[in-house]
Amino acid sequence: MSGARVLINAPATAVAGEVIEIRTLIAHVMETGHRMGAQGEVIPRNIINRFACRYDGAEVFTADLFPAIAANPFIAFTVVATRSGTLAFEWTDDQGTIETAAHSLIVT
Amino acid sequence: MADATPRPTLAEAIRKFANGREVQTGLLELDVPPLVENGNAVGVTVQIGPGIGVGLHVRRIGLFNEKNPLAEIALFHFGMPVPSPKVATRVRLATTQDVTAVAELSDGSCWESTVHVIVTLAACIEDLGP
C-alpha cells in the first residue's frame, strides 16, 4: 500500500526525446545503525536500501542507498521521455517494507 | 559491536567501483557546498558533462566519502541512455572530509570528481529525541 508520505515532482507532459527531471521525496527515518539510545544500546539499522524507477515496466533508474543518505531521502534523476506511460517508483527498506508511487507521463 | 576492521579508504572504495580500471579526472560536475552549516542533510548533485563521446552513455554513478563509518553513500544505475544525465540527493557527513563521485561509462572508462566539504556542527547538542 502506498504510504502517505511521498512527494513526486515530475512533468505531466513531455516531448518525445526530451530529457526530464524526476524529483522524489519519501518520509523515512533512515536509522544508520551507529546511533545509541538512552541506555547506551545500539539503535538497529533500518534504512531504505533500494530505490527503483520503472518506465512502462522497464527499470530505467535504480539506486543502492547506504546509511549516509539523509533522513527522508530525496532522490532526483533524469530520464528521456520516449512514449506515454506510467513511471512507477519503489522504495525498499532493510525490514523489507516496500513503498510505491506512480506518475503518469504523456509524451507527444 | 564495532567492526574490528577499519573502513576502506576513499581511494580503495573508488578502486573497487572502477573494477581495476584507471579512474580519470573530469567529465563530472560534482556540486556540493564547500561549507555546510549542518552535516545531517547536505545536498549533492552530480551531472555528467556534454563532452561524453559519441555512442557512449553513463552506466553507473557512485558517491563515496572519506570519513563516515562506511565509504559508500549511494550507487546509481542508469537503465537507459540519457544525454548529460544528472542525479541529486541529500547526504549525511559526519565531519569535514572529501566527497567523491565516480561515473562509469558504457565503454568501461571511469571518471571522478572530488570536493572537500567543511562540516560545522550544531552549537548545542540535544538529548536524544524530543
Next chain:
Amino acid sequence: MSGRLAALAALCFAAQTSGAEPAKLSGLAFVSQQTRALQADDTGNPGMLWVLEGEQLWSARTGTAAKACADCHGAAPQSMRGVAARYPAFDASERRLLNLEARIDQCRTLRQGAPAFTPESRELLALASFVAHQSRGLPIAPPRDPRLAPFLASGARLFRQRRGQLDLSCHDCHDQRAGQKLAGNLIPQAHPTGYPLYRLEWQAVGSLQRRLRGCMTGVRARAFDYGSPELIDLELFLMSRAAPLPMETPAVRP
C-alpha cells in the same frame, strides 16, 4: 556638505544613538543559501511530508464520534486560513491559554471522542503542520485580547530570566547577539515564524516547545515540561514579539 545631506546624516546618527531596534528578521535571514532553497521548494522541503500526512488526517474519521476535522471545519484552506497566525489563544471554556497543538487535542478529546495525541507525536505534528501551513504568507497577528495580558507579561519575564549552568536568558542571545556566531551557526532573532518546522539537527519536524526545551538543555537548565504554563506563556510572548513577520510553516532550519 549640503544642508539636505547634513540633515540625513543627523537623522542616521540620531537613529543609532536613540537605540532604534534592528530590522525584524525571520530565521531565514540567518541560515545558509542551501537551507533557504530547501525551504522554498515544496517538493523538496521534508516538512511538506508532514503537511501531506496532516492533509490526510484532516479527512480521516476517528474516535467514538466517528468524526473527521473536515466534518466540522470543511476545507482547511478556507476555514484554517489565518488561524495559526493568531495562536496561542485564550480558551474561555478551559480558562487557559491554548497553543495550536493543545487546541487540536481539545477537538480530538471533546468533539471526536478520541484519546489526546502524545506531545511531539507524528500525527499531532502532521495535523499542526497542515493547519499552520494554511497561514503561510500571512502576518503573525496575535489577538488583541485583554485576557492575554498576564500570560504575555509572564512570557516576557521568562524571556529575560537567566537560567541554567550557563546562566543565560533568551534575551542574552536572541536580542543582544542575534547575527553573531554560536559554533557553526548564526544566532537568529528567535521569531517562531515557521513552526512546526523541519530541523536538520532533528532530521524531523518538531514543535516550538521542543525547540525551547532544546535551548534550555543547551544552557544546562532543566527544561520545562511539554504543555507547562511556562512554555505556553513563552510561545505567546514570542509570537507577539514576532508580529507582523509572515508565517512560513513548514520552515527548514539547521
